[in-house]
Amino acid sequence: xxxxxxxxxxxxxxxKFEDLAFIGTSGKFQYDEPKVLKxxxxxxxxxxxxxxxxxxANRYLxxxxxxxxxxxxxxxxxxxx
Amino acid sequence: MATCITGGxxxxxxxxxxxxxxxxxxxxxxxxxxxxxxxxxxxxxxxxNPISAVFFKFQFAPNTAVFTESITNENCATQVTxxxxxxxxxxxxxxxxxxxxxxxCCCGMxxxxxxxxxxxxxxxxxxxEEVFLSTVEGTSGTAxxxxxxxxxxxxxxATKKAVVFTPGEVGIPV
Numbered sequence: 602x603x604x605x606x607x608x609x610x611x612x613x614x615x616x617k618f619e620d621l622a623f624i625g626t627s628g629k630f631q632y633d634e635p636k637v638l639k640x641x642x643x644x645x646x647x648x649x650x651x652x653x654x655x656x657x658a659n660r661y662l663x664x665x666x667x668x669x670x671x672x673x674x675x676x677x678x679x680x681x682x
Numbered sequence: 683m684a685t686c687i688t689g690g691x692x693x694x695x696x697x698x699x700x701x702x703x704x705x706x707x708x709x710x711x712x713x714x715x716x717x718x719x720x721x722x723x724x725x726x727x728x729x730x731n732p733i734s735a736v737f738f739k740f741q742f743a744p745n746t747a748v749f750t751e752s753i754t755n756e757n758c759a760t761q762v763t764x765x766x767x768x769x770x771x772x773x774x775x776x777x778x779x780x781x782x783x784x785x786x787c788c789c790g791m792x793x794x795x796x797x798x799x800x801x802x803x804x805x806x807x808x809x810x811e812e813v814f815l816s817t818v819e820g821t822s823g824t825a826x827x828x829x830x831x832x833x834x835x836x837x838x839x840a841t842k843k844a845v846v847f848t849p850g851e852v853g854i855p856v
Contacts, residue, residue: 618729621715625727625849635733635855653726657718661729 612646612664614638628652643667700798703747706766707737707854708813708836711790717807724846725804730855737794737854740780742768743831749795749803751843762840764805765816766795770832773820777832784815784834793836794847794854802851805844813838 622635628648638661641649647666650658713735720726730736746769754761770777784791790812794804806813816837823830847853 618715620733621729621731622733623718623727623729624855625718625725625853626720627718627726631849632727633852635730637733638729652720654719654721654723657716657720660716 610664612643612650612662612666614641614646614661615663618661623649643670698799701748702745702798703749703766703768703795704798705796705851706740706742706747706768707794707851707856708740708784708791709735709737710787711792711806711812714792714807717792717804719845720848724848725807726848727853728855736856737792739856740768743771747795749797749844753843760841762843764813764838764840764844766793766813766836768834769829770834771829773822773830773832781815781818781832781834784836785818787815790814790838791836793838796851802847802849802854803844804847805840806838808840808842811838811840811842 619639620637622637624632624635626632627645628651630645630648646662647670650662650666713730713732715729715731717725718727718729747767749764749766751762751764754763790806791814792804792806793813794802796802805811813836815834817833817835819833821829821831821833
């Protein structure tokens with residue numbers, strides 16, 4: 602039960618904007634052709650949220666970044682040689 | 683009391699400062715759902731609605747286009763007046779039709795223009811701050827050495843300055 606509740610609040614596109622498309626730059630992602638928002642992967646959603654101001658992110662996205670999201674390899678602390 | 687100033691300004695000795703504008707794109711304001719603003723305050727992209735909506739390019743004579751932006755700030759009531767003026771050489775029916783289309787765009791437009799510094803700027807994307815065709819001066823000229831042309835001026839009255847459109851011309855939906 603609690604697991605289901607947790608999944609319900611995962612970062613996602615607001616229903617009313619699902620069919621709209623984004624073109625431009627979102628952090629490390631570049632969209633030269635419009636990409637429909639509902640086709641964004643969780644990684645793309647996280648990047649969108651992190652690289653935009655609060656007003657923009659909150660307009661299109663709802664929910665929280667999953668706590669178990671793995672950091673990109675380059676961000677992980679390197680093991681000492 | 684909130685802090686207004688959070689940083690200073692550093693002079694850059696390597697920024698391109700050539701004057702003039704090199705492109706202009708316009709779209710109906712109603713075709714833009716929003717302009718997405720990045721953490722740095724720049725425009726990172728656009729969400730169009732409907733998704734098939736596109737910007738249209740309006741070319742002009744070289745070295746005739748100028749974007750101006752003036753601010754009045756009396757008692758912290760900030761008003762930004764933005765204008766874009768350009769010359770269309772050689773009056774003709776196609777241009778006449780385009781001008782009448784622009785004049786009839788009564789819900790306003792969103793504009794992206796390029797400057798010769800290499801930066802692109804977007805303006806007119808906030809509600810009540812849209813871009814309108816404000817004046818057109820068409821002239822046949824008098825002497826044969828005079829230019830036969832239309833001089834168009836677009837204007838927006840806003841509360842914020844235009845922002846850099848980071849994706850540049852390649853990122854404009856056309």
